[in-house]
Amino acid sequence: PAIILEEVVGQMERELHRQGVRLRMVRPGPLPLVRLDLKQFRSALERVMEFSCALLPKGGELKIEAGLQEIGSERYVELKVASSSATFLEVEEKDVFRPFLRLNNHQVGLGITLAHQILRRHQGNILFQKENPQRGLFTILLKVRSDVESPPAGSKRKRGGNGYIT
DSSP states (O other): OHHHHHHHHHHHHHHHHHTTEEEEEEOOOOOOOEEEEHHHHHHHHHHHHHHHHHTOTTOEEEEEEEEEEEETTEEEEEEEEEEEOSSOOOOOGGGTTOTTOEETTEEOHHHHHHHHHHHHHTTEEEEEEEEETTEEEEEEEEEOOTTOOOOOTTOSOOSSSEEEEO
């Protein structure tokens, strides 16, 4: 997920800057391999980033972190996307995954609903928490599968379709 995360962030940097959003990315150390459909995961991540940017129409900070999380006996790659603003975030937790949600004149509901479905199909999950009136946090959990074999040497990633990503 780290490779795709960096690509998506790189694509969005110009728009973030134009919108007055500061980007802070905590680059992960080594993460375990996760088997995903790369195109679908990229799409889900883009939708989460777009929603997070829509929360910040007047600027703010977008902080992205990646790491490993253990919940019980299961291991997950955890991606956190936090939106912090000097003004109030105009969304309630209960509404985030509602289809057709409009936020700051952007229709964002279908995008985040589709991201939720994509992540669920990949044995993952996405949660949203409004930590305080100025800060919202998306947490994406991707289950590290014990049956994922290591990719052949030098091929940690394939373009399109299913592939291994770190």
